[in-house]
Amino acid sequence: MQFRYLGDSGLKVSELTFGNWLTHGSQVENDxxxxxxxxxxxxxISTFDTADVYANTQAEVxxxxALKGERRESLEIFTKVYGPTGPKGHNDTGLSRKHITESINGSLKRLQTDYVDLYQAHRYDVETPLEETMQTFADLVRQGKVLYIGVSEWNAQQLRDAAALAKELKIQLVSNQPEYSLLWRVIESEVVPASRELGISQIVWSPVAQGVLTGKYKKGQELPEGSRATDAKGGAGMIARWLKDDVLDAVAQLEPIASDLGLTQAQLSxxxxxxxxxxxxxxxxxSRPEQVTSNAEASGITLEPEVMSRIEAIFDGLAETDPSKTQMPPRREV
Structure with a gap:
């Protein structure tokens, strides 16, 4: 396993992070x-990502x-705040001082730790002043409950605004967590250049497009039993957008490239x-430990420019590149 610095900080994270969205506490049994x-x-893998909203707090639990008994100093534990985890009352969501403060306290108890290495704003809050949010994050850093601050699915201007406040408050905004894969490249034209300028790294989710890029879904064939596409608890809804003939045709073309390199399609992606x-x-x-073992072999692989060009040509015209597609939550009802 290789490691990289997170943003311009001195914190190193594993190139692959283990995340438990759509699995722990819902799709997969606890054992x-x-x-x-x-x-x-x-x-x-030393880096673990979760969120209080995943399986309504059960993913954190x-x-x-699972990490109980591990040396805490050898781990990087990330979680997030924004969505509702209780009865969805009027203060149970967003990035207000009240919700952030209550959420971090709950997350720390569930994760059985005194601090998280990275606390992330799960979405941008259009209704809470950014100054309030960033000041609250700064207070958590000074209290020792949080070491670094990150965000998720923020656009370039939002990152610039937050980074300016972080600098003023003397805290480190080090990461953004966007969706990114061969099929979803909306961060490349605006978010990535801004992030490089600001000293922010990407921690990307859905790098194999909910499993579509692994090649397990075949055009004209039944969905594999037990796969995410058959999960009525949330997985099926997320993956449906990729289960189209043109996408599946493109994915099938990855197989010979991966084979020539001695890789699986998931490792290649x-x-x-x-x-x-x-x-x-x-x-x-x-959903199975052997998937983790196999995917971990993607760390440290260098793809030659010619291979990169072949791969990207396959998805030319299929990949979404519009930066305006960065996910934004709707306004909350009062």
């Missing part, structure tokens, strides 16, 4: 989830239990994401 975490540790020097880590999920 299997723990086995996946153990597999991640065995292959050298499962991760906390992960390696492609990691060629972007602004990506500090790619988040992998798993």
């Amino acid at each position: 299997t989830a723990t086995q996946c975490v153990r597999a991640a540790l065995d292959v050298g 499962v991760l906390g239990e 992960l390696a492609w994401v990691l060629q972007n020097d602004n990506v500090a880590s790619a988040i992998i999920g798993a």
